[in-house]
Amino acid sequence: MTLLTGSCLCGQVRITVRGAPDRVGICHCTDCRQESGSAFTFFGMWPAGQFEHMGETTSFSGRCFCAHCGARVFSLDTREAEVKLGILSDAPTLLTPTYELWIKRREPWLRPVEGAEQYQEDRP
Numbered sequence: 001m002t003l004l005t006g007s008c009l010c011g012q013v014r015i016t017v018r019g020a021p022d023r024v025g026i027c028h029c030t031d032c033r034q035e036s037g038s039a040f041t042f043f044g045m046w047p048a049g050q051f052e053h054m055g056e057t058t059s060f061s062g063r064c065f066c067a068h069c070g071a072r073v074f075s076l077d078t079r080e081a082e083v084k085l086g087i088l089s090d091a092p093t094l095l096t097p098t099y100e101l102w103i104k105r106r107e108p109w110l111r112p113v114e115g116a117e118q119y120q121e122d123r124p
Contacts, residue, residue, distance in 0.1 A: 006087035008066035013055035024095045029102035042085045051081035
């Protein structure tokens with residue numbers, strides 16, 4: 001079984017995910033742009049039971065951040081964990097986006113990910 005690990009910028013928050021993600025995406029929505037300070041976010045979704053974390057986090061609207069360095073690391077509910085893939089220890093990852101959200105907000109200089117489903121806004 002695949003095991004991926006990662007951490008925040010300062011290393012206080014660490015995550016582990018087991019197995020392959022259910023899906024991998026990119027989001028160009030305003031919230032994701034503002035929280036990341038970038039043009040999009042790159043994330044993977046795992047069943048909650050395949051996700052573990054340690055370290056002190058704080059949250060805003062369900063988004064968990066390291067309480068020390070402020071890095072956005074994950075979101076978690078009873079069903080699934082959304083992991084920001086930029087925190088993974090091994091880069092580049094072999095994880096490829098299977099869909100893109102909010103492409104109506106995608107920067108014109110970014111090209112669609114080849115083979116990924118494209119959604120104007122959220123997935124149906």
